[in-house]
Amino acid sequence: MPQAINLALKTIMQKKQAIVFVSSRASAQKCALEIAKKIKQINLILPEQILDVSPTPTKQCKNLAICLKKEIAFHHAGLLQKQKEIIENEFRAGRIKVICATPTLAAGLSLPVFRVILRSLKRFSGNWGMNYIPVLEYLQMAGRAGRPEYEKFGEAISIAKDDAQKQEIHEKYICGKPEEIYSKLAVEPVLRTYILSLISSGIIRNNKTMLEFFSKTFWAHQFKDIPKLQSKLNEMLEKLQEWDFVHVVDNLNQETKESTNLEIKKEENKVTNNLKSNIKTNITSKFSDFVNATKLTKKQNKTKLNNNNHNEDKIFKATTMGKRISGLYLDPLTANHLITCLNKYQKQNNNQDLDSQTNNFQLLQMISNTLEIRPQLKVRTNDHELVQDAILKHHNILLQKEPDQYDLEYPQFLNSIKTTLFFQDWIDEKTQDNLFEKFKIAPGEINVKISIADWLFYACEEISHILKQKETIKDIRKLRIRIKNGVKEELLGLLKLSGVGRIRARKLHKNNIKNINDLKKTNQTAIGQIIGNKLAQDIKKQLGQEIIEIKPTKRKGQMSLSKFT
DNA sequence: GTATGCTGCGTTTAGACAGCATGTC
DNA sequence: CTAAACGCAGCATAC
Numbered sequence: 001m002p003q004a005i006n007l008a009l010k011t012i013m014q015k016k017q018a019i020v021f022v023s024s025r026a027s028a029q030k031c032a033l034e035i036a037k038k039i040k041q042i043n044l045i046l047p048e049q050i051l052d053v054s055p056t057p058t059k060q061c062k063n064l065a066i067c068l069k070k071e072i073a074f075h076h077a078g079l080l081q082k083q084k085e086i087i088e089n090e091f092r093a094g095r096i097k098v099i100c101a102t103p104t105l106a107a108g109l110s111l112p113v114f115r116v117i118l119r120s121l122k123r124f125s126g127n128w129g130m131n132y133i134p135v136l137e138y139l140q141m142a143g144r145a146g147r148p149e150y151e152k153f154g155e156a157i158s159i160a161k162d163d164a165q166k167q168e169i170h171e172k173y174i175c176g177k178p179e180e181i182y183s184k185l186a187v188e189p190v191l192r193t194y195i196l197s198l199i200s201s202g203i204i205r206n207n208k209t210m211l212e213f214f215s216k217t218f219w220a221h222q223f224k225d226i227p228k229l230q231s232k233l234n235e236m237l238e239k240l241q242e243w244d245f246v247h248v249v250d251n252l253n254q255e256t257k258e259s260t261n262l263e264i265k266k267e268e269n270k271v272t273n274n275l276k277s278n279i280k281t282n283i284t285s286k287f288s289d290f291v292n293a294t295k296l297t298k299k300q301n302k303t304k305l306n307n308n309n310h311n312e313d314k315i316f317k318a319t320t321m322g323k324r325i326s327g328l329y330l331d332p333l334t335a336n337h338l339i340t341c342l343n344k345y346q347k348q349n350n351n352q353d354l355d356s357q358t359n360n361f362q363l364l365q366m367i368s369n370t371l372e373i374r375p376q377l378k379v380r381t382n383d384h385e386l387v388q389d390a391i392l393k394h395h396n397i398l399l400q401k402e403p404d405q406y407d408l409e410y411p412q413f414l415n416s417i418k419t420t421l422f423f424q425d426w427i428d429e430k431t432q433d434n435l436f437e438k439f440k441i442a443p444g445e446i447n448v449k450i451s452i453a454d455w456l457f458y459a460c461e462e463i464s465h466i467l468k469q470k471e472t473i474k475d476i477r478k479l480r481i482r483i484k485n486g487v488k489e490e491l492l493g494l495l496k497l498s499g500v501g502r503i504r505a506r507k508l509h510k511n512n513i514k515n516i517n518d519l520k521k522t523n524q525t526a527i528g529q530i531i532g533n534k535l536a537q538d539i540k541k542q543l544g545q546e547i548i549e550i551k552p553t554k555r556k557g558q559m560s561l562s563k564f565t
Numbered sequence: 566g567t568a569t570g571c572t573g574c575g576t577t578t579a580g581a582c583a584g585c586a587t588g589t590c
Numbered sequence: 591c592t593a594a595a596c597g598c599a600g601c602a603t604a605c
Contacts, residue, residue, distance in 0.1 A: 024578050026596050055590060077580055102579050122593075124578040130593035133579095193583095329583040372583080381576070448581080455584055462584090485589080501589040569604075577596075 016114035031100040032074035039070040056431040075101040078442025112147035183219035200318035200326040245322030341399035368419035376415035
């Protein structure tokens, strides 16, 4: 720790710039603060810029401002997009001297720097505690060092805790070779999505073309074993049939044939299923990021249709729903989850009238338990009460079945509840700062979660459309606007105006202007006093009413042209 | 009296691509 | 490959 800081300070004294790579967000922040503490020089412009991006700065924003005063910054995915941009630009311009960062900065954008300091080459990995990062990542980070325009060379310094580690690092990273790159197709969600998309677009029409197509991929090239590959593909295809996204029809009479020959193949299935489980373990061990599809849903009955193994004459057809799912780039597993939940939602709401808050909880929990929303907000030790209360209150109206306490997926379920509670607070107009304190969600992540939720709900709208669920569509539309803007239901009317978001709508509402009609009845000057004259004029224009011309006011610091004429 | 530092214990641990159509503070 | 660093509380010490 002190070595990294000393190296950073030394770099500044040399009038050069450094990036310190660390392995957690907290470390990045702390490291930056420690360096900043030891610097005297003060810059007042940068902190102002950083704080300006949010009306309710969190502790994180404030810490960043403290660092920037000393021309130091930290950088990780929890920062707001704008803050990241400011940091990157100011660093390029040389006004920020040191950035303490997580691996965000290693990938993608180019931020050349004189010295890269790698405080630790280990990172936490769920199963095995702290572990050495891949050589590829080391190269990424070390590769930031050296600015071809200004320097003849750059430095990448790795810090070892003792001689033994020094040796290890030298062997693994300095002398070692980078790892092989593995095909992304080996990840089940990707494979599922691709097969559906290929069938939907007609590129894959039958077993033969499917095998032909995938044999040419990088995945097959690595995998080598074609029968296994075929088996994996078939497994996916079965799922797609089971979910009704793909039909396998007879080439001759085009008749759907899914459910007819279930029984006949049972015996045969026992054999293939054994084979399949072998494959699964095989792949899992080979590809560390392999995500098992079956984990998310309840165990489906294992002996199911497997009628496409030897049917060279059958052709694959995507259903209407299948095509739409593919067009939405949704993982079929997620799509199936959404469809099941939406059907239940529809049925439940026909039987009983739940209040809109409960309805929203149902819908939010539905999307909070998808692969797409991940990472979910994690239930921490102090959150258990909060989450348990919510479960108690809602367990009988959940759209999915609550998994067993001892089930492997139970923690995920708990996380989904916490994520739901976060969304609920967001549309209850809680501030960024509130959410940060209560859920420990970083400002930058709020926006990410919201845009994913919006996308998923858009997909739900499309699905409901195909399912002809008009009431559901209505609910989702409303919820989408609320999610996008983070507002209570009562502000929905005001949001129709452009230029009005959660803050301004709330201001108007507080002043007893609660809908478009109130707005029409209020005169422009009165509105102007609440949210500014310029906007008031603009709103009147949008309402199709008479407007009062306002004199353009001189902005602070703006020079009058008359001086020069 | 208050700022700073040390120790011990409990807790936590990187990141990121999808659709669609524009405009929040 | 089977940890390591952070944050907080409580207490000791320095000013």
